[in-house]
Amino acid sequence: MIELDNIGYNYGGGELLTNVSAQLAPGSFHFLTGPSGAGKTTLLKLCYGALHPTSGRVRAFNMDVKGLDRDQTAMLRRRVGVVHQDCQFLNHLSIYENIALPLTVSGKALDSEEGNLNELINWVGLSERAEAKPPELSGGERQRAALARAVILSPDVVIADEPTGNVDWDMSQRLLRLLVELNRMGKTILVASHDLALIRAAKNQVQARVLRISDRRLTLAGADL
Amino acid sequence: MSQGRIRKILVGDAQADRVVPPSGFTAQLTLFVSGAMAFLVVFALALSLASGRLADRWSQELARAATLRINAPQDQLPAQTQVALTILQQTPGVSSAKALTPDEQAQLLSPWFGPDIPIDTLPVPQLIEIIEGNPGYDRAGLRLRLSAELPGAVLDDHTRWREPLVDAANSLRRLGLFSILLIGGATAAMITLAANAALAANAQVIEVLRLVGALDSYIAQAFIRRFTLRALIGSAVGVVLGMISILLLPEASDEGGFLTGLGFQGWGWAWPLLVPPLGALVAFVATGTAARRKLRELS
Numbered sequence: 001m002i003e004l005d006n007i008g009y010n011y012g013g014g015e016l017l018t019n020v021s022a023q024l025a026p027g028s029f030h031f032l033t034g035p036s037g038a039g040k041t042t043l044l045k046l047c048y049g050a051l052h053p054t055s056g057r058v059r060a061f062n063m064d065v066k067g068l069d070r071d072q073t074a075m076l077r078r079r080v081g082v083v084h085q086d087c088q089f090l091n092h093l094s095i096y097e098n099i100a101l102p103l104t105v106s107g108k109a110l111d112s113e114e115g116n117l118n119e120l121i122n123w124v125g126l127s128e129r130a131e132a133k134p135p136e137l138s139g140g141e142r143q144r145a146a147l148a149r150a151v152i153l154s155p156d157v158v159i160a161d162e163p164t165g166n167v168d169w170d171m172s173q174r175l176l177r178l179l180v181e182l183n184r185m186g187k188t189i190l191v192a193s194h195d196l197a198l199i200r201a202a203k204n205q206v207q208a209r210v211l212r213i214s215d216r217r218l219t220l221a222g223a224d225l
Numbered sequence: 226m227s228q229g230r231i232r233k234i235l236v237g238d239a240q241a242d243r244v245v246p247p248s249g250f251t252a253q254l255t256l257f258v259s260g261a262m263a264f265l266v267v268f269a270l271a272l273s274l275a276s277g278r279l280a281d282r283w284s285q286e287l288a289r290a291a292t293l294r295i296n297a298p299q300d301q302l303p304a305q306t307q308v309a310l311t312i313l314q315q316t317p318g319v320s321s322a323k324a325l326t327p328d329e330q331a332q333l334l335s336p337w338f339g340p341d342i343p344i345d346t347l348p349v350p351q352l353i354e355i356i357e358g359n360p361g362y363d364r365a366g367l368r369l370r371l372s373a374e375l376p377g378a379v380l381d382d383h384t385r386w387r388e389p390l391v392d393a394a395n396s397l398r399r400l401g402l403f404s405i406l407l408i409g410g411a412t413a414a415m416i417t418l419a420a421n422a423a424l425a426a427n428a429q430v431i432e433v434l435r436l437v438g439a440l441d442s443y444i445a446q447a448f449i450r451r452f453t454l455r456a457l458i459g460s461a462v463g464v465v466l467g468m469i470s471i472l473l474l475p476e477a478s479d480e481g482g483f484l485t486g487l488g489f490q491g492w493g494w495a496w497p498l499l500v501p502p503l504g505a506l507v508a509f510v511a512t513g514t515a516a517r518r519k520l521r522e523l524s
């Protein structure tokens with residue numbers, strides 16, 4: 001689905017990532033871990049084409065991401081659902097409208113999708129809060145809403161950046177179950193997290209591989225977790 | 226532009242409209258600017274239509290007529306008039322030539338001397354009215370022949386004082402049309418500024434829309450639609466106010482001459498109706514250009 005081929009990246013200062021290679025096979029579940037500032041968010045952005053590598057190549061759905069024009073990048077975003085670390089909502093719209101946003105911008109009539117939308121909002125446990133504006137939500141509620149928005153178009157790949165960053169243990173377990181459920185539905189999942197307890201809990205539920213970034217390199221973590 | 230696209234702009238999609246937050250300041254600016262500009266366009270239109278009418282009338286009324294004035298002692302006047310008429314009848318391009326009767330001459334002079342003047346006791350020259358045919362006569366040739374045969378005859382074909390008047394009216398018309406172009410350009414510039422401000426203020430929104438897979442054309446459309454509608458509404462209001470003001474001007478009258486003829490006449494009233502759609506078109510193009518440039522910048 002997504003291949004990183006020997007990529008390097010820097011924001012203009014020193015090299016942040018060097019010689020990073022990885023492959024996300026269809027239906028796989030990967031965690032990405034590493035210390036804060038190691039470049040997890042950066043690596044995810046490279047995967048969905050928000051950044052382009054300074055060297056090497058990123059391929060998504062067998063297309064070179066760098067070669068995509070703006071419209072093709074937009075189409076890629078529809079096939080890759082992203083939960084951003086800082087959620088990224090439109091604050092003047094309700095949570096319901098924010099979750100529906102990918103449908104709206106791809107020109108789908110909301111009326112015909114209303115059933116799906118309500119089901120999804122119920123699935124992330126936000127039925128009561130659907131009419132609230134994003135700033136009125138708690139951190140965990142926002143992250144659940146972000147997850148719902150990421151999957152509304154039924155993308156093949158779901159990328160989540162610290163989806164459990166703001167929530168307590170119970171809530172992080174709930175979010176994890178949602179991701180596991182998506183994986184069972186056949187989606188390819190990539191989750192950045194430094195929550196090792198969460199990763200251990202996940203390994204009991206799915207076959208998940210753990211990638212670790214440290215010292216600019218990406219390695220496959222072994223049984224030491 | 227396809228019909229579907231036009232419909233999308235006019236009718237829109239309520240959900241798509243909401244993705245960009247309402248922006249008070251640029252909305253009011255666009256409404257006000259297009260209203261004011263439309264108001265001015267109505268006046269510029271009225272001015273150029275009126276001066277156009279004036280130019281046409283002056284050139285039509287005066288083009289075909291000329292006057293031959295015969296100055297001679299009273300006893301030679303009838304004979305010389307006869308000679309002049311003969312010459313004129315022999316001149317190709319003169320459609321008719323007629324000596325004015327004493328009554329007609331008195332009528333022409335009465336505004337200056339009053340109605341009771343005994344005109345036959347005054348040494349007035351004889352006037353001959355010449356109506357030019359088509360093609361016209363050879364002015365220089367006629368003058369030459371008259372000066373040889375009738376030294377006391379003066380041919381006055383009005384061109385001397387007609388041309389500057391017609392020229393003035395024509396430049397007034399051009400000035401009016403030029404003002405309309407200037408107003409259109411200024412409107413485009415103002416709307417571009419307003420659209421740029423709106424786009425810059427919504428950079429964050431644009432980023433989120435892109436993250437969820439919005440095409441540039443979709444994002445641009447949301448802005449274009451807004452500005453086009455505002456320009457349409459603003460200029461419609463401006464045109465209505467402008468037309469009311471023109472209606473309130475005094476009626477066209479002979480005494481008032483040009484100043485009172487400033488209104489629209491007949492089909493002229495239809496011209497201002499073109500202003501709102503044109504204003505909307507200007508906004509459509511200006512916002513589209515601004516949006517495309519800004520979206521390229523933001524990528």
Ligand SMILES: Nc1ncnc2c1ncn2[C@@H]1O[C@H](COP(=O)(O)OP(=O)(O)OP(=O)(O)O)[C@@H](O)[C@H]1O
Nearest residue numbers: 011016034035036037038039040041042043085194
């Ligand atoms: N836009 C940017 N311009 C310059 N430097 C940046 C930019 N974004 C991130 N960085 C730097 O790159 C490094 C990696 O950032 P990144 O966000 O990828 O880390 P992370 O692993 O996601 O950290 P965290 O666990 O705290 O989210 C950091 O040192 C950060 O300061």
Ligand SMILES: [Mg+2]
Nearest residue numbers: 040041085161
């Ligand atoms: Mg991060």
